Amino acid sequence: MTLEIFGTYFVAACLFVGAAFALVGSIGLLKLNDSMTRLHAPTKVGTMGIGALLLASMVQSFVRGEGSLHEMLIMGFLFVTAPISANFIAKVQMHRRACVPPPAPLGDETWSTFDTPEADRVIDSPEDRPA
Amino acid sequence: MMNATALHDIALIVAFVAIGIAQIMAMIRLVIGPDTGDRILALDTMVVNAIGLIVLLGIAQGTQVFFEAALIIAMLGFVSTVAYARFVLRGDIIE
Known part of the structure; x- marks a missing residue:
């Protein structure tokens, strides 16, 4: 078995893995019945699914003989930004009371996402609003 | 054994x-x-799936020309997810 045939088999295996993870993640997004559990399923699409597809693309470019590694850019960008957007979506769900609220922390403090800084406190009545 | 191609x-x-x-x-x-929150999450997932489709199209046609499109969609998807979530959280995107 030459290296080229082995590379083609590897590309096919990576395509199967990526497609399976993308499908499973979206099934989870559709079928799970709580907003915080729904948040966990599509993370597999971003890391494993797209990661395997990009690995397949890179290996295939080497099989064709014009090797290129710049799919690593997309992979790195997705892996870095996925937790940030998941954190933002979780904060949206906590603030909109779409999930079970977290237990209160010790002492008389609040969680930092619910703790508005002094300068940003909402002015309740319209008369207090600065002109 | 099946043919590799x-x-x-x-x-x-x-x-x-x-x-x-x-x-x-x-x-x-x-x-x-x-x-x-579910709608933002669904949009984020759709962006990631669109990147996957573009990468697959590049593999199928054997070209590298779709790489820039996939990278730009990845960046725009992250920025739009953060902007949408921030709009819901703060009522404003750039304060």
Whole structure:
């Protein structure tokens, strides 16, 4: 078995893995019945699914003989930004009371996402609003 | 043992179909909802699936020209997710 045939088999295996993870993640997004559990399923699409597809693309470019590694850019960008957007979506769900609220922390403090800084406190009545 | 090229073609078709179905399921979640957080999450998933479809198209046609499109969609998807979430959280995007 030459290296080229082995590379083609590897590309096919990576395509199967990526497609399976993308499908499973979206099934989870559709079928799970709580907003915080729904948040966990599509993370597999971003890391494993797209990661395997990009690995397949890179290996295939080497099989064709014009090797290129710049799919690593997309992979790195997705892996870095996925937790940030998941954190933002979780904060949206906590603030909109779409999930079970977290237990209160010790002492008389609040969680930092619910703790508005002094300068940003909402002015309740319209008369207090600065002109 | 199956021929390597035939297996590669079958894997490409299976991947196209699976990601297409995944895209449709994310769109159903985008429509039915129930809350804003779920809609943002469904949009984020649709962007990631669109990147997968573009990468698959590049593999199928054997070119590298779709790489820039996939990278730009990845960046725009992250920025739009953060902007949408920030709009819901703060009522404003740039304060």
